[in-house]
Amino acid sequence: MDPLSIALVGVLSISIGFLLASDKGRRGLELALRSLWLHKLRSFLSMLGIIIGTSAVIILMSFGEGSEKDVLDDIKRLGTTNIIVRSVKPPEDANSNMRQRVATYGLTYDDMDFFKTIPSITRMVPMRIFPQETRRGARGHNSRVVATTPQYAEVNELVAGQGRFLNEEDEAQMNNVCVLGSETAKSLFPFEDPIDTSVKLGQFAYVVVGVLTDRMPTGGTGGSQAAEDFNHDIYIPLSTSRGRFGDRIMIRAAGSRSMEKVDMHQITITVQDIDKVRPVGSMIREMLSETKRHPRQDWALTVPLDRLELVERTKANIRQSLGIYASISLLVGGIGIMNVMLATVTERTREVGIRRALGAKRSDITFQFLVETMVQTGIGGILGVGFGCAYVFVHALLHSMPQFAFLFQQGSPSPILHLPSITWSLTTAVGVGVIFGIYPAMRAAHMDPIEALRHV
Amino acid sequence: MANEVLELEGINKFYTESLHVLKGIDLTVREGEFIALMGPSGSGKSTLLNILGCLDKPTNGGYFLGGQDVSSMSDSQLSSIRSRYLGFIFQQYNLLPQYTVVENIEVPLIYQGIRLDSSTKKRCEALAELVGLGHRLDHRPMQLSGGQQQRVAIARSLVNKPQLILADEPTGNLDSKTSLEIMVMLSRLNEMGKTIIMVTHENDIAGWARRIVRMRDGNIESDEANEPWPLPEGAPELPVHLLEGAA
Incomplete structure (x- = not known):
């Protein structure tokens, strides 16, 4: 009232x-x-x-x-206490004459360490996202590989229908494990139970420890975040991805291939309560705006709360x-x-x-x-x-x-x-x-x- | 000599500058009097009654009611005087159609600011019984005959224990038999000490009063005592015991 x-x-x-x-x-x-x-x-x-x-x-x-x-x-669904920071490929890289062999941009581990100094942040979930074909025997699925930490499930309200999501141990041990989105699981394992079997990502095999239930996709946020469809994802621990794939990612697209060096594609930052969202948002914006860190505008910040306004x-x-x-x-x-x-x-x-x-x-x-x-x-x-x-x-x-x-x-x-x-x-x-x-x-x-x- | 109830001193009333309706009226009314105010239409008797009833103000002159100078009072003070000192009986009975008999009798109490409860209700029922309507307490005016309605009006005029009852042609709408009933009732009330001023143009009716004041052209033409008609044989007594404490 x-x-x-x-x-x-x-x-x-x-x-x-x-x-x-x-x-x-x-x-x-x-x-x-x-x-x-x-x-x-x-x-x-x-x-x-x-x-x-x-x-x-x-x-x-x-x-x-x-x-x-x-x-x-x-x-x-995007989380009102969340702040989403994404890496954005700067425009001059995309169409410049000075073609770099490896496009280097985006948020770094350094940035994340720096964010850790803000006290009202309760949780940070980093993500690396790259497309990669997942294989299981003769079957393949063009999935989105998401390398992240265990809290990702909480932030995005993902529920494991079978098995479990990634845990701290996977992260610490750099385990070769993965969790499948519901659509990925369906197309790779139409007839069998995927748990404890393995799928191949690139050169390495990963043990499937969980399958997620269907989840409604989120809408694109304010133009700076792509709509996410979680059902075609495959999740692996962030530490594992650094170890197996390195910091460089090869992206194959039709007729071309490109190399990227991106530490993280996205960090989802969760703040204590709604009142802190805007102050923390502007603090992060200020940090990232320092030219020493990011001479080019290779990041974007989305505050779902702004849509509330x-x-x-x-x-x-x-x-x-x-x-x-x-x-x-x-x-x-x-x-x-x-x-x-x-x-x-x-x-x-x-x-x-x-x-x-x-x-x-x-x-x-x-x-x-x-x-x-x-x-x-x-x-x-x-x-x-x-x-x-x-x-x-x-x-x-x-x-x-x-x-x-x-x-x-x-x-x-x-x-x-x-x-x-x-x-x-x-x-x-x-x-x-x-x-x-x-x-x-x-x-x-x-x-x-x-x-x-x-x-x- | 009984106490004065009211005194008029040189009351003048002009409606317009040239329309001089009351021309210096002097009148003294004492407790227990029963006055018939007579006169042809246009003689000013209605205007005088309105002034006596505090519904109208004299243009000049003094009007003392119970020792208070009423002629210079404000509208809301006059309303309060009406609710405390005066009882009205009209030719048209003027009961409120949405109310029952008892509720109609209660109305003057409301405007006196008295809280209605079981004791006021009892009193109003006693008054209804006094005028012979004890068996009609919950009826509405539309369900009563003219004579019965007028009796409710009489009960209503008694409820605030008025110093003066003003009756404006109380029998004007009634047949002769019912008129007689009403007049017997008014005479009985007068016998009990109620002061009544009644406007009428019928000599028969005026004959019930003890004093007859005749008006003509805004002046009092004559003012003389009258030997009232004797009460008819077997005229009903008022159950006076009901009146004690009730009015």
Whole structure:
């Protein structure tokens, strides 16, 4: 709950409390309910504007919430407390005349040691990534070799379906072991259990110690990170890869081959908590920007949290337009109610006269009619909230049932009840009651009692 | 001599500069009086009643009600005077249609700021019984005859123990038999010491009062004592014991 809605709930409950605590308030409420009940259809019709307004606010806000959650889930798959630093081949190397035989660029072990001095970093997962054909007897699979440390599984939420992921011992002993992504395993071992067999990567054989379950690919992040499809990967310990492949990597592409010397392709840095993400991000950016370390821009930094900011900005925009929409519909509803109240006041002129003769002060009459309008808008608001919530629940329910999938567009968000909008719309509805009730109520109160008594 | 309930001193009322409706009215009303205010239409009797009822203010002159100068009071002070010192009975009965008999009788208490509870309810029920509607407590005005409605109005006018009851043509909408019932009831209340001022244009009805004030063109034309009609044979007694403590 945000502070605004807590405040609104406070104001609302205090005023209802006052109303119920005083005898006058209770009588006013009771009288208002009776008068509304006397003209059920008219009361309902005049409330309709408020009902539509509040339920529309709740439904739209809930859809906003739902689609926001979809986006957030996307971002969370990348990890909100993560910072991703990647090595990028600098442009002048890619198309320069001075063709180096070995392209040397990117993050170094040095950089990583340097990052270790930042205290709020809890975890760093380095990766070397290169394409290499994996072989098992006659079968081959063009997989992405990822040389990394055991924590990689935690960072990317990978789960071993069979066996285990790499562990500290593999890393320390430079064991010749590997873990297969689900697709890699399927294409290399269509019929047998891959565990404890071996696959060949380059010249060396590796013992398969685990196979991962399927995992949803992540989207590309802000243009600087390629979309990752973990299912075609094969994982080996980082230390092993240094030992077996050396620091240079031969990349064979169609019609060409190139040599690269890259220490690490990516480091995924995890920070203690969300508040530290941005400061640590900028610290790392500063470190890497030092020309001594990286004279060329051969690195890129991605903070998934930054996408959150984008989402929040979008959210603010949506809220604003919703606010305008809601105020228009509540305004229309309020005018409708005011219209009815004015007619009611005229119709009940005589009642006003009688009450005045029996000792009612102007303020008593104002109070009576004001409470009536507020009750009317309040009830309208409650009905609207009820309708809105019911709609959200039913929509979400149908959305979750596969047999009703035909009702919804592919990928359309499922609404999630947006709680603060309930208090907003309810207080706004009652506020509309006050604003549009004041004029009719004052008009009733300022009628001449003698004239009013004569009114037929 | 009984105490003064109210005193008017040179009351003038102008609606416009040329429309002079009350021309210096002087009137003293004492406790226990039953006054009939008579006069042709346009004589100013309704205006006088409105001023007496604190629904209207005199243009100038003094109006003392229970020793207080009412003529210079504000709207909300007048409302408070109405709720404490005055009881109204109208020609049109003027009950609130959404309320039951008992609730209608309670209304003046609400505006006196009295908290409604079981004891006030009991009192209102006793008043309903006093006017012979003890068996109709939960009925609504629409379910009652004119005479019954007027009796509810009488009960309502008693609930705040008023110093003065103002009745504006109380029998104007009733047939002669019911009118008689109502007038007997008012006479009984007067016998019990209630001060009543009644506007009427019927001599028959005015004959129930002990003092008749006739008006013409904004002046008091005559003001004389009257020997009221004797109560008819077998006229019902009011169950006075109900009134004790109730009104």
